[in-house]
Amino acid sequence: MDDSKYERRVTLLCPTCGSDQFAFDDDDESAPVTCSNCGRQTTREALIEENSENIESHVAEIGEEVVADAAKDLNKSLRDAFRGSKNIRLE
Ligand SMILES: [Zn+2]
Known part of the structure; x- marks a missing residue:
């Protein structure tokens, strides 16, 4: 099994x-x-919501068979992105 496709x-x-x-x-x-x-200010919830199109595009790339789980995981990933660091730095 190759789990890499689940890494997002x-x-x-x-x-x-x-x-x-x-x-x-x-x-x-x-x-x-x-x-x-x-300097735009927003809330965590709003930022996640505003990035929902981004989530959906990721889900589309992953494929239909894991769409439901992926959507949950990606939402969790977005929330996790706020933990442990003062600044989010993603490439
Ligand atoms: Zn900005």
Whole structure:
């Protein structure tokens, strides 16, 4: 079995400028998320929602057979992206 196809990197992008770097307070989930490039402020929930098209495109690439699970995993990945680091740096 090759598990690599289940490894996915999800990039959160600023809806305004497309930057993938954000600053946020790791200790306060209700604190705003600030785009490091344009300074746009949003919330974690809104940022995830605004990136939902990105999620769907990832799901489309993965294939129909794992769509349902993938959607769940990707949502989790997006949420996990906020853990453990003050800045999200994804390539
Ligand atoms: Zn921005």
